[in-house]
Amino acid sequence: MDAKHLRDLGQQLRVDAVHAAAAAGSGHPTSSMSAADLMAVLLAEHLRYDFTMPGHPGNDRLIFSKGHASPLLYAMYRAAGVVDDDELLSFRALGSRLEGHPTPRLPWVDVATGSLGLGLPAGVGMALAAARLENSPYQVWVLCGDSELAEGSMWEAFEHAGYERLDNLTAIIDVNRLGQRGETRHGWDTAAYAQRIGAFGWHTIEIDGHDIEAIDDAYTEVLGTHRKPTAILARTMKGRGVAAVQDAEGAHGKPVPDTEEAIAELGGIRNIRVPARPPSGAPGRHPAAGENGSRLVLPEYERGEQVATRTAVGAALAALGTVRPDVVVLDGEVSDSTRTEEFARHHPDRFFEFFIAEQQMVAAALGMQVHGWVPFAATFAAFWARAYDFIRMAAIGQANLKLIGSHAGVSIGQDGPSQMGLEDLAMLRAVHDSVVLYPCDANQAAALTAALADHYGIGYLRATRGDTPVIYRAGERFPIGGSKVLRSSETDQVTIIGAGITVHEALCAADALAAGGIAARVIDLYSVKPVDAQGLRTAAEATGAFVTVEDHWAEGGLGDAVLAAFANGHQAPRITKLAVHTMPGSASPDEQLHAAGIDAKAIEAAARALVADRVPL
C-alpha cells in the first residue's frame, strides 16, 4: 500500500465529485468528499471487481446506500477507466446514465438507491445469496451515511445480518456528522453507533475516515473477521478538503461555491487510473444450475372443490421450485398463512425466513435477484404497505421481484381492518410497469403464480384467505393482460366485472338477474394490470353498462383500472363501481361482503338500476 498514492486518489475523487456537481449545477459534492478516502482505499486495495465485466458472478458488490453521494461513485468509475471525462460531466443531464442517484442504467449498479436505508438491507440479500445460494467468496461492501442510521430498515438489516452471521457483508459508515439541515442525532459520536450495532452481533471498528493507514487496516481486519458482519464507523468531515464547505452547515446538496478554487485547493485535476482487481474466486453456483428440463406440474383441483387461492399459490410455488432452480421464496413469519411453508418443506435451501421485517424482506429479494435468482416474497396483503417505499425503489432499479399478498380484503372476516389489505391494488398498480394479478380459484391461482415466475419485472399476486369454489378446469391458460368471459349471450344488457372473491358474487348475481329476465355478462378481470382493454371495450360495445365490484377501497383498484381502459379518448360505458366505502369492523366473511355492499345482492341491485337507466344520486 502506497499511502501517498491513495491520498492522491482520494483527492482525485473529491475533485471529480466537485467537478461533476459544478457541471450539473446541483448534486452532493460535500457528501461525496467525506467518504472519498474510504472509497479510494477500497477501490485501489480491496475491492475485487472487474469493471470490464460487471456481470461476472465472482465480483465483489459495492452499494452506495447513501445514494446521494453519486458523484463519488461516478468518480470511482472514472478512476476505474469505465467512465470518461465527458460522461462524468454529463452528470444529471437529460439522457445521461449518471443520474442524481445511482440506478442500474449503469452496468456497475445493482440496485437503485437514493431513498435512504435501502442499500444495507439490499446488501444483506446479496450476502445471503453468496453464502446460502451461490457458495461464492465475494464480499459485499455497502457505503452508508450516518443520517440513514435513523431509518428502522437499517436496524432490520443489522439484526438480520447479525443473526445470519454474514461475515461477507461490510457496512462502511461515513460519520460526517451533518445531515441535510444540521447535525445528526449522534454527531461524531462513533461510539454511540458502535455500541448499538455491536449489540446486534456485528464486529465494529471505529476509525478516522481520513487516515489512509487506518482505513486500510480496517478493511484488512474485515477480511480476517469470521462469523460476524463488520461495521466500520469512520469519523469524517463533510466537504473535506475545501475550506469553504468543510464541516459547514448549509453546504448540503449543492455545488461548492467556487469550483476552480476548490479544485485548486484539492490539488487540481488528476488522472490516476486504478487497475481492475480480478474477482476473488470461483463464480459459485449459478441460479440456473440444476435445471433438469422437467415440465412444470402444477397442482390441479377439481371443479366444485372448495380451496383457498393462497393454498394453491403455496402448492404452485413448491411445484415451481422443483423445476426452476432459480426460484427462491422469502416470507415474513407468516408462512403458515401465506402457505409458502409448502415451498419451505420441499426446498428448504431456497426458503428464507425474515421474521416480521417486511422492508428487509423486500430489500433482500432485491439483492438476490441481481444474480438472476427469481424471488417470491410473501406476507399478508395489508403488510406490503410496510415496504411500499422499497417496492417503489425496486421499480426504479428495474428489478425482478414477485410479491404475494394473502388475506386480502374484507372477506378475511373477523380479524378486522388492520389485517385486511384494502389498498394493496392501488398501491401496486401505482408501481411503474408492475403486473397485478388477482385469481378467483385455485387452478387460476396456480397458473398465475407460474405466469409471474416467467414474467420479468415487478409482479403482485393477491390471494384470498377463505375457500372459494374451483370454477376453472386444471390446465386452463390465463395470460397476463387477459380476462375471462364467464357468462355471455347476445342479449346481454349489462356487464359485471369482478376479480378474486367478487367473481363468485358476480356469478350469483348474474343467476339472480337471469331469473328476473335480465341477461348479464360476467367478466373475471384476473389481470388488474395490465388490464384487458380490448376485452372491456368489446363488452362495452355489446352491453353499454358496467358494474365493477371489488373487495378493496373505491380508489385505485379494479374499478379504476376498468375506467382507465376508456381514458384514451374512447367513449366509456355507463359504470357503477361497487367497492368498500365504510371502515369495516369484525364480522364473518359473508357479513363483511354484505356490509361493504359488494355481495351478490348489491351487484344485482346495481345492475338492475343501470339497466333501468336509473342513475343513482
Next chain:
Amino acid sequence: MDAKHLRDLGQQLRVDAVHAAAAAGSGHPTSSMSAADLMAVLLAEHLRYDFTMPGHPGNDRLIFSKGHASPLLYAMYRAAGVVDDDELLSFRALGSRLEGHPTPRLPWVDVATGSLGLGLPAGVGMALAAARLENSPYQVWVLCGDSELAEGSMWEAFEHAGYERLDNLTAIIDVNRLGQRGETRHGWDTAAYAQRIGAFGWHTIEIDGHDIEAIDDAYTEVLGTHRKPTAILARTMKGRGVAAVQDAEGAHGKPVPDTEEAIAELGGIRNIRVPARPPSGAPGRHPAAGENGSRLVLPEYERGEQVATRTAVGAALAALGTVRPDVVVLDGEVSDSTRTEEFARHHPDRFFEFFIAEQQMVAAALGMQVHGWVPFAATFAAFWARAYDFIRMAAIGQANLKLIGSHAGVSIGQDGPSQMGLEDLAMLRAVHDSVVLYPCDANQAAALTAALADHYGIGYLRATRGDTPVIYRAGERFPIGGSKVLRSSETDQVTIIGAGITVHEALCAADALAAGGIAARVIDLYSVKPVDAQGLRTAAEATGAFVTVEDHWAEGGLGDAVLAAFANGHQAPRITKLAVHTMPGSASPDEQLHAAGIDAKAIEAAARALVADRVPL
C-alpha cells in the same frame, strides 16, 4: 400488594380471554395468556386510569402494541367494570366494539393497533406530548410482543425515546418465545433483547413474566427511573396455564381446543373487580391553552410573483402556529426543503425533529393527536411511501393527521426518480376518508394548509419544489372538495383538468389552442379527494371531452379521480389522460415535463385530437 389476589386476577384475565375467543370461534387467547400476569399487576397496582373518564388528560396511557392480544385487553376492561359479560362474549361479532384488534371505537383505546411495530412508536408520541407539550406526569405503558421486535419501526422508537430521555415511557415486552409459525429469532434469550435495547439508552429489566413479585418490583423500578425510558423483558409462556396449548407450536391465533376444560384448569370463572385508580396528577397544559382569539393572518403573495408552494406552506404553518396553540409540526430531517423550518423558527416548543425516521414520525403524530394536538408532519412526497402502513392504520384509528409532501413529481428535475413522489396521490387517495389537496400557487397553498388544520381527519397536501407563478389573489377561498374554473366560454370544445404544476401547463395549452381557434375550458382540480364531482359533470355536459394532466403515474391519481366522478352510472365524457408513463432519469424540470408528455405541448396535442374526434391508438 396481595400476590394471591394478583395471581387470581391474572387467571381471571386468562379465563376471560379463553372465553371470548371461544365465543368468537377465533382470536388469540394464547398470546393473551402469556401477558396476563404482567397486565394484572399493572392494572391493579400501577396503572393510574379512571376508566369512567377515558378522556381525562391526566390518565396514564395503555397501548397494546401486540394488538392481537385484544382478548386480554378486553378482559382488563371487564375487570375494570366497563365491559360486561355479554359484551365480552360479543368479541369479533358484527357490530361489536370488541374487534379482532383494538380500535378507538372503544373509548379506552387511543390508537388502532394490529399491524405490529406501531404501538411503541405511537407511545413515543404520547410520551413526548406529556413531557414537552403538556408538562403532565402521566405514564405511557406499552405492551409489546417479542416477534414485533423484528420491525424496524420498533428500533426507530427505541432510538428516539432514548435520545429524548423519555422516562415516562415503558415498554413491557412479552417474550413468549413463539411467533405465528414457530420460534422467534431470539427465543427466550431476554438478554439478547436487553443488550440491543440497552444500547439505545434505555434502562432494561429482565424478569420472569409470571412472577407476581418480580413484575411488581419492575413497575416500581420504572417509576423510580429518571432520564431514561425502561424496557421490561418478561420471559413468559404462550398459552400459560392451559397444558394443551402452553408453550406449544401450532396454537397461535385460534381458540383453545377444549374451552370448558381450559377454564376449569385456570380455576373457573372469576369476578374480581379492580377499582379505578385516579390519575396521578394535574391534567397539564391543554392543546387549546393559549388560544388568543387572534385572526389567522396567512402569508400573501402578489399575482405574477414566482413562489414555490412549499414555501407558502411553511409560511402558512408558521402563521397557523401563532393563532392555533394546538398545531404542532413534525419533520423528518428535511425542514429546510419542506420549509417547516419557518414554523420551527417561530414555535420551537411545538416543533419536533424526527431525523430520517418516517414511521416514527407518523406514529408520534398519532400519539400526539390523542389529546387534541393537531399534528402536521412533513417530508418529501416520495418518502411517505416509507410510512404507508402507519397512515393506513391512522385511518383505522380515526386519527387527525396532516401530512405535507414536498418535491412531488418529475418537476423536481435533476434529483431523479428516487426523490420524485409519483405514487403519493394514489397512495393517499386509497386511505379511508382521506383528503388529498394539491395547490398550484402560493396563495392557494397557504389557504389549503389552513383548510387542512380546520378539517378533522387524515389530510395530505402535495407541494411542488420549484417556483410557480401566483395566479390567485390573496384571500381567495378554496373549500375542500371544490375546484376552480380558470378559463371558460360558451363555445368551449374541450376541458383541460390539472392540479399543481400542471395547471400552469394547462393554461399555456389553452392559450395556444385559443390562438388556433379552439376554446378550451381549464379547471384547477386542487381537491383531488374529495373531488368536485358536480363541477366535473357540468364541464362534461358543456364540453363532452376532457384532457386530464398530472405529474404522477397514470394509476390512482388525478385522472382516475376525475374518471371516478362518473362511476355511479353517469355518462362520462370522452377522456384523454396524460400522466407519467416512462421511468424518468435526471433532467431539468422543463425537460422532465416534456419527456413525460405532461407539458403544454402535449396537452395541446391531446386536446386537438379529442376535438377532432380522433381516438388515439
